[in-house]
Structures are given as structure tokens and as C-alpha cells.
Amino acid sequence: MTEVLRADALTRVFAAPGGDVTAVRDVDLALSAGELVVVTGRSGSGKTTLLTMLGGLDRPTSGRVLLDGRDLADGDTGHVLGERIASIFQTSGLLPVLSAAENVEVPLRIRRTPVAEREQRVARALTAVGLAEHARQRPSELSGGQQQRVGIARALVMDPAVLIADEPTAQLDSETGVQIMDLIAGLVHERGTAAIVATHDPAMLTRADRVLDLHDGALRELGARALAARTGRH
Known part of the structure; x- marks a missing residue:
């Protein structure tokens, strides 16, 4: 598989009144096209910090994140x-x-995508998440699961190489959460997107290609026995 995103010795230290706190420590990670990687860990373990650095929303104290072989800290990649x-x-x-369609359209408007292309891409994205018939509805007229599907469509409308999801099912009931997990996994594998998802949900682990x-x-890959213990499958 083609490597898309890589983290090398990624470390993030935050200053605190009681002394520095290391949220992420020497993390090495590679994501490949079409691969769904799930990161688990208790609250406060550093999952969100790791994801924000991988997405270029925060800079590491040391180490680097490479997108298509280029350092995200490079000004030319912004x-x-x-x-x-x-x-x-x-x-x-x-x-x-x-409306749902207008929300999905926002990233395309920001990048001044031509109107005809915007309409086509929004329609494809909403169809991909099963909401083509709800394009004109506003968020208040949609269920929590449907709103999250619109959020997924908005993330996918730019056909990204990397999808980063932080607890995407945390606010949903278990049945809806499973539907969202299946949707993300299916889209990742169909589109060849490299995806990393942070979650506490054991059901998400069973959909992953790798679980960390x-x-x-500190990051480690879960073996078969540890994974079975987390999911309740033996």
C-alpha cells in the first residue's frame, strides 16, 4: 500500500504550573491509502493531541509529520x-x-470551486453517506446520526487523502454509532483514503485494519490477544 502520512518521533509537551506535561511521546506512525487505523486509550492519554498534530492543527514540540513525504511544518504545505x-x-x-447541502458545500466555497462542480461534488458526497433525499433539510430537522453523516460528507467532499476522526460516535446511541462506524470503514476502503480514528468504542476496533x-x-500496536480482550471476542 502507498504511504500517505507519516509521523517520526512525534512529541508534544505542554507547560503547566506543576511542571511540563508530555501528552505525546516519541510516536512513530505510518498511514497508507485504503487503511483504517483505530487509536484507543483512556481519556487523557493523548489521543486528541496526537490527532491534531497529524492533521496539522498543532505543531509538535519535536519530531515531524510528513504528508506525501513533505513536512507539515514546511510553509509551502499550508x-x-x-x-x-x-x-x-x-x-x-x-x-x-x-441546509445539509450548503454545509457540505462550505469547503468548496472557501476554495472558490466553480458552481457546477460544487453541485456535482456535494450531490456525490451526500449520496455516499445516504442522505441525498435530505439535501435541503437544516441540521435541526435531522437526527444526530444524520447530522454526523452530513459532517462526514463535508469532510469527504474535497476527496482528501487522509481522514482524521476524533471520537466520531461519542455523542450517538450504540446502534447509530455502529452505522457510522460501518459508513466510515466502507468509505475508507472504497475510496482508498488513509484514515485514523480515535475512539473508546469497542465496536470500532473490529472494523479496523490496525488497532493502536x-x-x-506512548503508542503501541495491540496484538490479537489484547484486541480480543478489548472487544470481548475470543
């Missing part, structure tokens, strides 16, 4: 981050005054 890397969060973050555990800022 203009492509929004096109090559997309993020999904715990809440959909939709603009309440806009973040403990006190």
Missing part, C-alpha cells in the same frame, strides 16, 4: 492541508442556518 487532510469530530459542527493503544503518550 495551502494543501485543507484539500489533502479532512477531520471529523465528536459533534458534527454544522452551521444551523444552512495510546498510554501515557
Whole structure:
């Protein structure tokens, strides 16, 4: 598989009144096209910090993140981050005054994509998440699961190479969460997107190509026995 994103010795230290806190410690990680990697770990283990650095939203104290072989700290890569890397969060973050289609369209408007192309890409993205018939509805008229699907469509409308999701099912009931997990996994494998998802949800682990555990800022891959213990499958 083609490597898309790589982290080398990634470390993030935060200053605190009681002394420096190391949130992420010497993390090495590679993501390949079409691969779904899940990161698990207790609250405060550093998952969100890791994801924000991988997405270029925060800079590491030391180490580097490479996108297509280029360091995200390189000033010349800034203009492509929004096109090559997309993020999904715990809440959909939709603009309440806009319809589903208009919310999905926002990244394309920011990049001044021509109107005809915008309409085509928005329609494809909403169809991919099963919401073509809800394009004109506003967030308040959609269920929590449907709102998260709109958020996924908005992330995918730019056809990103990397998808980063931080607890995307945390605000959903278990049944809806499973549907969202299956949707993300299916889209990643169909589109050849490299994806990394942070989650506490054991059901998400069974959909992953690899499962990594973040403990006190250090990352390790879970073996079959440890994974079975986390998912309850033996």
C-alpha cells in the first residue's frame, strides 16, 4: 500500500504550573491509502493531541509529520492541508442556518470551486453517506446520526487523502454509532483514503485494519490477544 502520512518521533509537551506535561511521546506512525487505523486509550492519554498534530492543527514540540513525504511544518504545505487532510469530530459542527447541502458545500466555497462542480461534488458526497433525499433539510430537522453523516460528507467532499476522526460516535446511541462506524470503514476502503480514528468504542476496533493503544503518550500496536480482550471476542 502507498504511504500517505507519516509521523517520526512525534512529541508534544505542554507547560503547566506543576511542571511540563508530555501528552505525546516519541510516536512513530505510518498511514497508507485504503487503511483504517483505530487509536484507543483512556481519556487523557493523548489521543486528541496526537490527532491534531497529524492533521496539522498543532505543531509538535519535536519530531515531524510528513504528508506525501513533505513536512507539515514546511510553509509551502499550508495551502494543501485543507484539500489533502479532512477531520471529523465528536459533534458534527454544522452551521444551523444552512441546509445539509450548503454545509457540505462550505469547503468548496472557501476554495472558490466553480458552481457546477460544487453541485456535482456535494450531490456525490451526500449520496455516499445516504442522505441525498435530505439535501435541503437544516441540521435541526435531522437526527444526530444524520447530522454526523452530513459532517462526514463535508469532510469527504474535497476527496482528501487522509481522514482524521476524533471520537466520531461519542455523542450517538450504540446502534447509530455502529452505522457510522460501518459508513466510515466502507468509505475508507472504497475510496482508498488513509484514515485514523480515535475512539473508546469497542465496536470500532473490529472494523479496523490496525488497532493502536495510546498510554501515557506512548503508542503501541495491540496484538490479537489484547484486541480480543478489548472487544470481548475470543
